[in-house]
Amino acid sequence: MAWVMHEHADVDTLAASVATELQAFCGEAIALRGQALLALGGGRTPLPLYRRLARCPLPWSQVTLLPTDERCVPHDDPACNLREIGAAFAAADGVELQGLTPPNGDPETSERHARAALAQYPQPFDAVVLGMGMDGHTASLFPGVPRLPEALDPASDIDACRIDPQPLPPEAPYPRVTLTAARLLRARSLHLYLSGADKRAVLERALRSHDPLRYPIGAFLHAADARLHVHWSP
Numbered sequence: 224m225a226w227v228m229h230e231h232a233d234v235d236t237l238a239a240s241v242a243t244e245l246q247a248f249c250g251e252a253i254a255l256r257g258q259a260l261l262a263l264g265g266g267r268t269p270l271p272l273y274r275r276l277a278r279c280p281l282p283w284s285q286v287t288l289l290p291t292d293e294r295c296v297p298h299d300d301p302a303c304n305l306r307e308i309g310a311a312f313a314a315a316d317g318v319e320l321q322g323l324t325p326p327n328g329d330p331e332t333s334e335r336h337a338r339a340a341l342a343q344y345p346q347p348f349d350a351v352v353l354g355m356g357m358d359g360h361t362a363s364l365f366p367g368v369p370r371l372p373e374a375l376d377p378a379s380d381i382d383a384c385r386i387d388p389q390p391l392p393p394e395a396p397y398p399r400v401t402l403t404a405a406r407l408l409r410a411r412s413l414h415l416y417l418s419g420a421d422k423r424a425v426l427e428r429a430l431r432s433h434d435p436l437r438y439p440i441g442a443f444l445h446a447a448d449a450r451l452h453v454h455w456s457p
């Protein structure tokens with residue numbers, strides 16, 4: 224089994240429990256290597272977790288955060304994952320935020336920008352926090368996009384790629400750049416953070432499906448060489 228389920232009573236307990244785990248991963252990484260590197264999912268669901276983690280005592284100037292994926296919008300746009308993650312970590316004094324896209328969000332240069340940004344950091348990530356959409360996408364690995372097989376290939380040496388979801392998701396209708404499954408799967412610890420009955424139903428379908436092209440989160444749930452910790456609350 225490549226996944227382990229952790230169920231929590233409510234969203235507060237979920238956020239507190241995962242924040243404590245991530246604090247420990249950061250502390251260990253800083254003690255061993257002098258820095259911690261986390262890739263964090265965007266969207267709304269994980270924001271309470273990030274606000275909670277930001278209040279944990281850590282030497283934040285030794286922590287770097289990157290989004291797992293980005294919408295190609297200017298960095299001051301409310302749809303920008305980096306902007307929302309940065310706001311959630313306002314209490315984490317000195318934390319470094321690394322964007323995947325240029326400040327103007329130009330889609331044409333976003334893939335190159337993301338690869339150059341990632342190349343500055345050692346591998347692997349100390350922790351990755353993934354989210355999941357109602358269509359089974361995770362990061363910006365959307366079902367049905369032509370580049371999905373390449374972006375999901377666990378043996379790929381590509382770290383990031385541009386994705387143009389078709390149709391564009393109504394809640395965030397933008398071209399995207401995403402970290403690839405290969406880069407994310409190499410993380411020292413891998414977490415999927417979910418709440419609500421609707422997302423649980425999608426998760427159950429992805430667990431049964433074994434088709435990551437239909438449910439991209441399946442590439443992580445059923446990965447041969449990685450263990451995904453699934454954290455869920457009603």
Ligand SMILES: O=C1O[C@H](COP(=O)(O)O)[C@@H](O)[C@H](O)[C@H]1O
Pocket residue numbers: 264265266267268269291292293294304353354355356357361362363395
């Ligand atoms: O567009 C995105 O959606 C997913 C899920 O977001 P949520 O708002 O339903 O929690 C997210 O994991 C991904 O990083 C983001 O870009």
